[in-house]
Amino acid sequence: MNAVGAHAAWLHPRLAAQVVRPRRDGRAETVLRIEGLADARQVLRLDERLHALPGVSRVAIDARAQRARIVWDPARLALPQLLDAFAAAGCSARPLRRDQIDDARSGEATDALKRLLVAGMCAMQVMTYAFVMYIGVVDFVDFTTRGLFRWLSLLTTAPVIAYSAQPFLAGAWRELRMRRLGVNLTVSLAIVLTFGASVWSTVRGHGEIYFDSVSMFVFLLLAARHVELRARHASGALGEAAQDATPLLAERRRADGSLETVPALELLAGDRVRIAEGGTVPADGVLESASIEVDEALLSGESHPRRRERGERLVAGSVVLGGPADLRVEHSGDDTTAARLGRLAGRARQAREPVDAADRDASRFVLRVLVLTVLTALAWLYIDRTRAFDAAVAVLVVACPCAFALTRPAALTRALAVLAGRGVLVTEPAALDTLARVDYALFDKTGTLTTPWLEPDAVEPLREGLAPTDALRLAAALARESTHPLAAALAAAWTGDTPPVESLVITATAGISAEVDGHALRLGRPDFALAPSGRAVPASAAGTLLLADIHGPLAAFHVSEAPRADAAATLQALRREGIVTALASGDTRARVATVASALGITRWAGRQSPADKLALLEVARTQGHVTLAIGDGSNDAPALAGADVSAALASGTDLAQAHAGVLLARGRLDGLLQARRIARELARVVAQGRRWSLAYNLLAVPFAAAGLVPPWLAAIGMSASSLVVVLNGLRVGRGHAAPALRA
The missing domain is CATH 3.40.1110.10 (Calcium-transporting ATPase, cytoplasmic domain N)
Incomplete structure (x- = not known):
């Protein structure tokens, strides 16, 4: 398909509707995937060329993500002309589906960054005002000047409370409505109490103020959460790559043998499509032409060519290196492997809240902090009521369980991102906790081990x-x-x-x-x-x-x-880690015995129904084992659902994948070893963060309760502690490449 023909095809109304979003102001908006952006100068030249086009009002190029967002007047400029401009600049561009224009993650990141910047700028300004008042401790500053700077500090801190701190206040309200003690509650109490007392002192004209402490507290806490947010967003990369790789155009062969360019969405099972040399496969299907070489980096993660023979299946998003090739369509649109990977990645992104056990731990921690704060206030009311508020706020801020609660989300999001980059999608984050403790693995045979x-x-x-x-x-x-x-x-x-x-x-x-x-x-x-x-x-x-x-x-x-190339080495590696490996298959006992012998499996069973496999897992569980099930077929779904944790191959059925907590997207069993290694490292990092949080509180809380820690110093200590555990969580997977298997 030549460039001109490909660009003209975007005039197709149904195709354009997939990639162009009308705006309320009458303009149109689209997001394009760009190939060939080499350096900053090229980005600048492309930006200038696009702005010179009639009707273009906004251009946003993200060179790192290889994307561009364009807003233009469709009455003055057509989409093919826009794509022609990219081609003329030496950068081929391909529109993405319009559902990627409303990027929720981009909006979330932008919102978090804006709140962080507001808090940072206000905190710096408030610290400048505070510096004048600190000087007054050692050198005389008249009361009028001090009062002015108190009011200036209040006005500068107000945007921090009204805007930057809203995520914490809204979170606390949700926790109260759910009748659950959470981290946002203690953070909000510290913010509101400290700010309220400072406002009261400012209005009265005497008393301590903590505007600098509040603004710095919010800024540092937002900084810690921003780091965690960036790590969480990174884990969606594999799903995006799968969706971006699938083309929206296809060359369909008519009954008379001629070709027509149609939206890939219109392809039906049984349609014949032609893929040009260097073209991208638009749908899942069966190769009908002679053997070709394809790049299946979408699934394998490796860009070296793979030879596919007549009758073998090709997946949407693969690149035909030879060609041309003829394909008989089996699945298109949302039913392709690429679309399925995208949905599974979406499941992983949406399910990243801490597990119930972690929530219960945080709730208990929050309750202890609140009780300790109340006891501190009561004690100081008896000793010296003028210091009761300061001591209570210091305890509340110092013992804030932010570090405790951020430990697992920070480490978990990093672990999910690392595994996604290695072709392992974790659709249930709780699966990693269980995978680290697994000591019994039950494998299916056909399609899984062989x-x-x-x-x-x-x-x-x-x-x-x-x-x-x-x-x-x-x-x-x-x-x-x-x-x-x-x-x-x-x-x-x-x-x-x-x-x-x-x-x-x-x-x-x-x-x-x-x-x-x-x-x-x-x-x-x-x-x-x-x-x-x-x-x-x-x-x-x-x-x-x-x-x-x-x-x-x-x-x-x-x-x-025959056994998969990596089956024997994977099983040996699991056994070296003390995991019992077992094989259950619906095949004959003789065939199962042959495979089990070849792979060194001593526990095996043939002629097993889905209920029989589930029963084997129940027996293992009653013996005290933490069970893992690995399969790829619909008949494996009961076992996958019944195991403590389960894994499925990307080549498996939709039903098998729906019941699996871990998806081996590259179709390789050694992905289990990578997932288990990261899972165990995740457990270690979370334990380190919890120990650090406990040690920090044991050290700092007594000083705060004794009135020796001013609230501003408590804010610094709490925020620094949160940053430490977040940065420690980002160490998961660093310095660890994919494990090398030994035969």
Whole structure:
């Protein structure tokens, strides 16, 4: 597809509606993915070129993210002309879907930064005013001047309370409405009490004021939360990459063989599309042309070429290095692998609140702080009521559980970002806590530990007059309706057309039944396939896929399988860490035994139904084990849901992925080792942060209760403590590359 044709296609109304958002002021807005931004000078030249276009009112280029946000008048400039300008500047641009224009994370980061800047500027100004009053302690400053600077300090601190501190005040209100003691409550009490007392002292004209302490307290706490926010946002990178990689245009082949450019969203299952050399695959599908090389960095994380043969599947977002290539579409739009990864990444981003146990710990901590504050105030009311307020505020601020509560979120968001960069998506953050304690792992066999394939001469007709190709064609028609690895291997062996399938029924761990060309057929385990005919299973059929009808067997398919390249090394590494490895499969005992022997697994079971696998996990749990289940098929979903923590391969079914807390997006088992290493490091860092918070409070609170720590010093100590634990949490994964496996 040439550049001009590609740009002109963006005039398609339905396509433009996906990428252009109308604004209330009559202008249009879009976000583009830019390729080829090399340096700052090129960014500057591109910015100047875009602003010179008629109707362009705003250009925001983020060179690091390789994105540009453009606002323009659609009556004066069309989208293809805008893309032409990028091409003329030597930077190819591709519009992104309009749902990425309203970037919630960008708005959250901008809001947090604005509040931080306001607090910082006000804090610096208030400290300047405070300096004049501090001088008055050692050198005379008349009372009129001191009063003026008190009022100036109040006016400068007011924006900090009214704007910068709003996240803490709103959070405290939510906690009170939920009848839960949280960190925001103690922070808000410290802010409101200290500011209120300072306002009262300013109005009266005498007494201590703490405007500098309040503004600095808010600024440093916002700084700590901003660091944590940036780490949390970094973990969404993999989902964005998956969504950005999928093109919005495709070249669909008409019935007469000619090509038409259409929105990729309009592609349907069965459509034939052409992908030019260097083009991006617009949908998931089956390769119908000769063997090609593709770059599948989207899923594998590695940009070296991979060869795909006729009949193999290609995923949306892959780049065709050879070409051109012909593809038969299977899944498009929101059903592609890339879209699924994006949704899973979104689940990970939305589920990053501390787990219930951490919430309970923080609530208990807050309750102790409040009790200690009240006791300190009561004691000083008895000793010297003029110092009661200062001492109580100092205790409240010093013992504020910010460091305690920020430890896990900071470390967790860093861990999620590191794992996402290594192709491991954690859809349930609580899974990392459990993964660090796992000592029993139950694996599925086919598709998880092994990769099946069908040799060309492995088709055995069992009925006279049935040719091997006809048998394979009928079996492929059924197999293409299933995502099971054995069915996928059978479907990949047939590259031609298949007859329509009706009345489809898939029985987990057994097989597929349907009507093909008006005949009731069954494909699967021999006992399942022969059940309607009442025929006994011949001994020679063991370990095969059998195709049969009501009269008996039609053909046998001897599917071979071999362990995944990284399976043995991954299992050995897990066993070295003291984890019991077990294998459960619905396949025959003989085939399961062969794989178990090859991989060094001593605990294995064959002919296991989903309920049987779940029972194995229950037995392990009653023995005191913390269980991990790893699978890829829909029949593994009960076990994945029933284990303490679970993992699924990206090549697995949607149902398996929906029940997995960890998704191995690159399809490699050694991602488990990376996830477990990061999980254990996360546990260590969280424990370090909690110990630091406890030690800090044990050291500082007695001095604060004794009235030896002024509130301004307490604010510095608390904020510095929070920054320490946040920065310590960001150490997770640093200096640790992906673990090298030993055979």
